[in-house]
Amino acid sequence: MQIGSILAVFFVVWWLSFVAVLPIGNRSQAEAGHVVAGTDPAAPVTPRVLLRALIATGIAIVLTALLLWSLTNETLHYYWNR
Template identity: 65%
Template sequence: MLQFGSYVAIFFVVWWLCFVAVLPIRARSQIEAGSIVAGTEPAAPVLPRLWMRLGIATALAVVCTGLLLWALSNETLLRYWS
């Protein structure tokens, strides 16, 4: 059985992977939108919607972490992997 700190570390790594995977979904750059704001990077997103992306990444990370921890504790899978 893992300690609480191990669960937190696993969730943290899975969350970052999910967050990086969610970032480019439906992101439109200023170039694609045709409205470049002076003094900004043209490839910067028009509407970053970070709170929505944080929520989606968190929900996805909870599901992925749950599946990962289930797989690591499943007797059938443990016998198959060893």
Template identity: 55%
Template sequence: MTIASALAVYFVIWWTVLFAVLPFGIRSQVETGDVVAGTEPGAPALPGLLRKAVITSLIAAVVFLFVWYGWAALDL
């Protein structure tokens, strides 16, 4: 696997995992009782994007290692 293809595979895995991680732990503005005027009441109160980006990176790295190992096993 070349570096370019490894980066492309990691990029795809990272975005896929991000969309799986985004909904976890979200509380809407209505649930917290703090609806900001002019916003959708169902919008997240505190999305925690930095924390989710770190979690996504860790999970994506583990998934990528499995993909890389499988790819290397096929190159025998």
């Protein structure tokens, strides 16, 4: 695989991981009982976007590595192409 293809796969996997990680552990302002005036009550109290991006990056690295390994593994090719 070329580096551009690997980066494209990584970006897609990262984006899916990021979207999957975003809602985990969030508490809304309404649940916390402290709604800031002018904001949506469903907005998170502490979004921690950087932490979630780092978690998504770790997940994407592992999943992309597994995908690349499975595409380049000769043993898997033998069993798939029987």
